[in-house]
Amino acid sequence: MKVLIINYYYYPNMVGGTEQSVKLLAEGIVDDGIETAVFTYDGNEISQDNIEGVVIFRDTYNTESKGVRSQLMRCYNTFWNSKHYANLDTIVSHFNPDVVNVNNLFYMSPSIWRFFSKKKIPVIHTIRDQWLEFPFPMKTRCPKILLSSLTFVWQRFICRLSNKYISYVTAPSQYMMEKFISMGYFRNAKRAVIPNSINLDIDETRRIIAEKNLRSSSDIHYLYVGQLVKHKGILNLLEVWSSLPDKDITLTICGDGPLKEMVLSASENDSRIRYTGQLTKEVLKEQYIAADILIVPSIWEETFGRVIIEGNQYGTPVIGSNRGGIPEVLSETGGGITFQYDSLYDLKHKILLFKNRDVIRYYMNPILDNIEKYQNSNNIDRYIQLYSEAGENSLIK
Numbered sequence: 001m002k003v004l005i006i007n008y009y010y011y012p013n014m015v016g017g018t019e020q021s022v023k024l025l026a027e028g029i030v031d032d033g034i035e036t037a038v039f040t041y042d043g044n045e046i047s048q049d050n051i052e053g054v055v056i057f058r059d060t061y062n063t064e065s066k067g068v069r070s071q072l073m074r075c076y077n078t079f080w081n082s083k084h085y086a087n088l089d090t091i092v093s094h095f096n097p098d099v100v101n102v103n104n105l106f107y108m109s110p111s112i113w114r115f116f117s118k119k120k121i122p123v124i125h126t127i128r129d130q131w132l133e134f135p136f137p138m139k140t141r142c143p144k145i146l147l148s149s150l151t152f153v154w155q156r157f158i159c160r161l162s163n164k165y166i167s168y169v170t171a172p173s174q175y176m177m178e179k180f181i182s183m184g185y186f187r188n189a190k191r192a193v194i195p196n197s198i199n200l201d202i203d204e205t206r207r208i209i210a211e212k213n214l215r216s217s218s219d220i221h222y223l224y225v226g227q228l229v230k231h232k233g234i235l236n237l238l239e240v241w242s243s244l245p246d247k248d249i250t251l252t253i254c255g256d257g258p259l260k261e262m263v264l265s266a267s268e269n270d271s272r273i274r275y276t277g278q279l280t281k282e283v284l285k286e287q288y289i290a291a292d293i294l295i296v297p298s299i300w301e302e303t304f305g306r307v308i309i310e311g312n313q314y315g316t317p318v319i320g321s322n323r324g325g326i327p328e329v330l331s332e333t334g335g336g337i338t339f340q341y342d343s344l345y346d347l348k349h350k351i352l353l354f355k356n357r358d359v360i361r362y363y364m365n366p367i368l369d370n371i372e373k374y375q376n377s378n379n380i381d382r383y384i385q386l387y388s389e390a391g392e393n394s395l396i397k
Helices: 017-031 067-079 082-095 112-118 144-165 174-182 202-213 234-242 260-269 281-290 306-313 326-333 344-353 357-364 367-374 376-396
Strands: 002-006 035-040 047-051 054-058 099-102 123-126 168-171 190-193 220-225 249-254 273-277 293-296 318-321 336-339
Touching: 002 017, 002 082, 017 035, 017 054, 017 306, 017 376, 035 082, 054 082, 082 112, 099 112, 099 376, 112 123, 112 144, 123 376, 168 174, 168 376, 174 190, 174 326, 202 357, 202 367, 220 281, 220 306, 234 249, 234 260, 234 344, 249 281, 260 273, 281 306, 293 306, 306 318, 306 326, 306 367, 318 326, 318 344, 326 336, 326 367, 336 344, 367 376
Parallel strands: 002 035, 002 099, 035 054, 099 123, 123 168, 168 190, 220 249, 220 293, 249 273, 293 318, 318 336
Antiparallel strands: 047 054
16 A cells, blocks of 8 residues: 655754654554555655655745745635646656545645545545644734635635545544534544553553652752744743742743743843753653643644644643644543633633643643553554445445
């Protein structure tokens, strides 16, 4: 079997949790003996590469825009872009996939589903983000009325395409699956909820939790991992933190983004805040282990919240907002608690609640009973089963 995975970015261009999930999936199915390729638009030129056995086809896409005309052209190109489909057609002819798994569309056209369907290649779409609901950048120069009208037309267009051209749809949380179904998406597609995953060493997790259970210091270390953007809730976290008089707490912020300067300023004005910037996977692991609590303060609806299982993997309970799939994941792992996403008071209350190490242990110890369900091998088995079923059904038709 040959599987072609579509995502706007791919390693080493790791923007967020989506890229982590796609990389784990691609490398996991390669390890199971499936010939795998990834097609992206994150290149500076058209190129081909091989990383850990995964063939990478990179195309280019210019997302620069100025003024209403450029925005409208970009909107048009997301419906259909003959240049990119000409390149993709060459790649498909070369690789000849049995199944296509589309992930993050971003500036790609949803007509990509139709492109593959017309070639009689079964299409699986994995919901990785909110792009289908918000298909335009948050900052745009289009007039608001025009933008709203285009968004409405776009969404109706997507609904018609999804019912006709997609064979299967997966989502990392039941919340996100139900949300998009209720909006009119994917009603005729077969559905599967497959959570995001991690490469878990359960013996290591057991050892880390045992060591953390022995901690007795009154100094409590909090951690934020993610993009430094408004919708991730970093500004709310900084505002709440500035109101805390406690001297025996620290906050480490790991990540990068447009709000970097605000984070740097906060760290310069408050000795309890440390900013590390973007970290490698190995160094970030050290931060997870050193931390007592991970804070996930998102104010928008996360499709899953990958950092939750990453933190739990290293024995770190989570304070997470009650948005999107976050409550679902925390309910499954038992490794944390939620707060009202738009209540600074509630966030402050939960931060102070975890100053008690008995509370930390209460939410840390159940992790061992539940974290194995997020083992990547389980995720890979489910995707391979899905790919096989989609391919077999295609042959029957």
